[in-house]
Amino acid sequence: MIHPTPRLRFAPSPTGPLHLGGARTAMYNWAAARALGGTFLLRIEDTDQARSSDASLQIILAGLRWLGIDWDEGPEKGGAFGPYFQMQRLHLYRQAADELLARGHAYHCYCTPAEIEAGRKELEAQKAGFTGYNRRCRALSADQRAAFEREGRRPNVRFRMPDARAMKIHDLILGDVEVNTRDFDDWVMLRPDGVPLYNFACVVDDIGMKITHVVRGNEHFQNGIKQRLLFEALGHECPLYAHIPLILNKDGKKLSKRDADTNMLDYRDKGFAAEAVFNYIALLGWGFSGDRDVFTRDEMVAVFKIGGIGKSGAKFDEEKLRWMCGEYVRRWSPADLVARSRPWLEAPVTSAQFSPQAARLHALAAAGLELPPVPAHTFQFQAAWLQNVLACYQERVAILSELPGKLPWLFQQAPTLDAAAQKNLAKEPAAKDWLRGFADVLAAGNAPPSYRPWLPELDKADVRKGADAAVVLPSKKDAPEPVCAFDTPAQIEAQCRAFVERLGIKFGNFVHPLRAALTATDKGPGLFDVVFLLGKETCIERLRAAAL
RNA sequence: GUCCCGGUCGUCUAGUCCGGCCUAGGACCUCAGAUUUUCAUUCUGGUAACACGGGUUCGAAUCCCGUCCGGGAUACCA
Numbered sequence: 001m002i003h004p005t006p007r008l009r010f011a012p013s014p015t016g017p018l019h020l021g022g023a024r025t026a027m028y029n030w031a032a033a034r035a036l037g038g039t040f041l042l043r044i045e046d047t048d049q050a051r052s053s054d055a056s057l058q059i060i061l062a063g064l065r066w067l068g069i070d071w072d073e074g075p076e077k078g079g080a081f082g083p084y085f086q087m088q089r090l091h092l093y094r095q096a097a098d099e100l101l102a103r104g105h106a107y108h109c110y111c112t113p114a115e116i117e118a119g120r121k122e123l124e125a126q127k128a129g130f131t132g133y134n135r136r137c138r139a140l141s142a143d144q145r146a147a148f149e150r151e152g153r154r155p156n157v158r159f160r161m162p163d164a165r166a167m168k169i170h171d172l173i174l175g176d177v178e179v180n181t182r183d184f185d186d187w188v189m190l191r192p193d194g195v196p197l198y199n200f201a202c203v204v205d206d207i208g209m210k211i212t213h214v215v216r217g218n219e220h221f222q223n224g225i226k227q228r229l230l231f232e233a234l235g236h237e238c239p240l241y242a243h244i245p246l247i248l249n250k251d252g253k254k255l256s257k258r259d260a261d262t263n264m265l266d267y268r269d270k271g272f273a274a275e276a277v278f279n280y281i282a283l284l285g286w287g288f289s290g291d292r293d294v295f296t297r298d299e300m301v302a303v304f305k306i307g308g309i310g311k312s313g314a315k316f317d318e319e320k321l322r323w324m325c326g327e328y329v330r331r332w333s334p335a336d337l338v339a340r341s342r343p344w345l346e347a348p349v350t351s352a353q354f355s356p357q358a359a360r361l362h363a364l365a366a367a368g369l370e371l372p373p374v375p376a377h378t379f380q381f382q383a384a385w386l387q388n389v390l391a392c393y394q395e396r397v398a399i400l401s402e403l404p405g406k407l408p409w410l411f412q413q414a415p416t417l418d419a420a421a422q423k424n425l426a427k428e429p430a431a432k433d434w435l436r437g438f439a440d441v442l443a444a445g446n447a448p449p450s451y452r453p454w455l456p457e458l459d460k461a462d463v464r465k466g467a468d469a470a471v472v473l474p475s476k477k478d479a480p481e482p483v484c485a486f487d488t489p490a491q492i493e494a495q496c497r498a499f500v501e502r503l504g505i506k507f508g509n510f511v512h513p514l515r516a517a518l519t520a521t522d523k524g525p526g527l528f529d530v531v532f533l534l535g536k537e538t539c540i541e542r543l544r545a546a547a548l
Numbered sequence: 549g550u551c552c553c554g555g556u557c558g559u560c561u562a563g564u565c566c567g568g569c570c571u572a573g574g575a576c577c578u579c580a581g582a583u584u585u586u587c588a589u590u591c592u593g594g595u596a597a598c599a600c601g602g603g604u605u606c607g608a609a610u611c612c613c614g615u616c617c618g619g620g621a622u623a624c625c626a
Contacts, residue, residue, distance in 0.1 A: 011626090012626090013625080013626045015625080015626075045626065047625090047626085048625055048626070050625090051625075051626095109624095113623095113624075116623095116624090124549075127549075128549090128550085129549070129550045129551080130549095130550065130551085130622090131549070131550070131622075132622065156624055174552090174553065174554095175565090177552070177553080178552095179551075179552070180551080182551095183550070183551045183552085183622085184551085184622085185622075185623090187623090188623085188624050190624090191624050192624080193624095195624090197623085197624065197625080197626090198625070198626050199626095202626090217620090218552095218553070218554090218619085218620060218621095219620055219621070219626090220620095220621090220626085221552065221553070221620075221621075222551080222552070222620085222621045222622075223621085223626090225552095243553085245553085245554075245619090245620095246619070246620070248618095248619080252618065252619075253619080254619075254620070280560095283560060283561075283575090284560070285560090285561095286561090287560085287561055287562065287574095289562085289574090290561085290562040290563080290573065290574060291562080291573075291574045291575085292574080292575090293560085293561090293574080293575050293576085294575095310560095310561080311553080311554060311555095312553090312554050312555065312618095312619090313554075313555095313618085313619065313620095314559090314560065314561090315559065315560080316559095316560095317559050317560065317576070317577085319559080319576060319577060320559075320560065320575080320576040320577080321576095322576090323575090323576055323577085324576090326588095326589095330589080393588090394589090395588055395589040395590090396587070396588045396589080397588090420586095424586090477583095477584095493585090496585095507585070508585065510585085511585040511586075512585080512586070514585085515585075515586060516586095519586095521586090521587090522586055522587075523586060523587035523588080524586070524587065524588090525586095525587090525588095526584095526585075526586090527585050527586075528585085
């Protein structure tokens with residue numbers, strides 16, 4: 001047999017957002033298609049008309065795009081095997097159903113839901129192992145059918161399952177599994193209105209779209225049995241199946257579409273990096289190697305094999321996702337860091353659509369935080385300074401939404417001291433004198449000029465006079481001393497140590513009130529990077545204010 | 549009820565197919581220490597698992613059987 005071009009699909013139903021499990025299924029299909037050099041397509045299973053919506057579709061597509069899962073055929077793309085929406089393929093299902101009806105693989109069923117339920121109850125009462133549809137309409141005479149029709153009953157079409165056929169099937173992940181058709185229903189293929197149900201539409205489309213590998217959640221394993229039989233009845237070879245274990249929630253149960261916090265876009269809106277989320281999800285049931293957890297999409301594709309997916313369910317661990325995000329944030333170039341942080345920092349823009357800015361507002365409001373106003377022109381006219389600022393936070397942030405809450409000391413004229421800062425300021429009785437003294441040291445020194453985002457008249461010129469271009473922050477221990485027209489952090493530190501020595505106090509004792517006065521908190525970048533970023537005038541002002 | 553699947557540190561996993569290199573490796577979390585002007589990063593080290601019981605074998609996390617536990621399916625949802 002000539003091996004056909006691998007074709008894999010992700011077939012979501014637009015009845016809710018893209019959740020974790022769906023994202024992972026899409027990812028594994030995508031990775032397998034890329035690894036096999038095949039085609040990855042998207043098919044929209046919108047036959048549940050009551051619950052499908054265009055809004056859900058858009059959210060699903062946005063989620064996939066955000067994760068970097070691109071498709072070769074499907075919505076917005078087209079392709080030679082379309083249409084890719086099942087509701088646009090109804091004629092194909094009708095045609096296949098007629099064929100099956102004619103060949104005796106399917107039959108019309110006139111039972112009402114109540115009758116089906118009654119039949120099931122009866123089987124239960126008999127303590128029958130199988131308690132599905134009682135197959136009453138399997139052998140209806142022409143007269144019986146006509147009578148039902150006269151009653152106004154509209155039939156659906158059921159698939160005639162083989163009576164008791166032992167099947168040995170192979171699954172790429174589960175291996176060989178033995179099942180018996182007696183444990184399965186004569187399932188409904190087509191509703192009376194001609195809209196197909198999942199198993200039927202799925203197979204007709206997998207045939208029509210020449211799908212070669214099906215990777216999907218384990219909840220579809222039994223459907224796979226029905227589908228194999230349908231392929232056979234239709235005279236086609238079935239694709240290779242791979243049923244992957246479910247992602248479990250904290251309670252160890254199947255993740256539900258209705259778990260709001262599993263919407264992929266929520267992770268985007270909370271500030272998680274897309275690559276990190278991708279990387280983390282890939283790890284839920286699959287291992288890159290015995291000793292590496294962080295890898296790129298390309299690296300994944302290079303080694304991905306469907307059979308390498310694990311068999312047991314995985315619980316989602318947000319702690320590890322968080323760590324993963326930090327790993328990615330720390331790998332970004334300074335320019336990337338600025339670009340990716342921007343939506344979380346910049347003053348909100350008006351937009352009818354979703355914007356990360358809007359999400360940021362929510363996040364901040366929820367945390368009870370004041371907005372860190374980073375004016376748009378700061379990005380434009382103080383780019384070097386801002387880059388230094390953010391670089392100082394690169395290893396202090398894992399999720400971008402955490403960033404704004406850390407920056408008020410740089411963007412407010414008089415940031416409010418938090419409890420820790422107040423404590424550090426009050427600890428040493430002489431602290432105020434020290435601070436006043438250090439203000440004088442700075443006044444005599446040559447620290448860079450201050451940039452003050454809070455001033456109404458914002459200077460669009462380079463108020464920093466090139467200081468940030470000359471000194472790359474954060475300061476590193478063994479880095480060569482930069483050439484700068486102003487005092488560098490290292491030089492400021494030297495001045496500080498000399499000052500402390502003159503005073504005859506311990507450096508460690510001085511540093512805490514100094515940080516408190518300057519940053520209004522007890523955390524943050526290196527102290528002398530802080531002085532450098534704040535600039536001469538602002539530092540002197542804050543030190544003298546704190547000394548009052 | 550019936551059918552199917554699964555079960556290695558708290559969590560994600562490597563090892564299982566082709567028994568010995570496994571006194572079970574890595575990562576997250578956690579704890580201790582180092583570095584240090586805070587926080588963070590980084591580094592070092594520690595705690596922590598083969599669900600249980602029987603086999604087979606010189607030898608089992610790996611093969612077989614049973615038990616228990618967990619999950620999925622059993623829709624005119626997908």
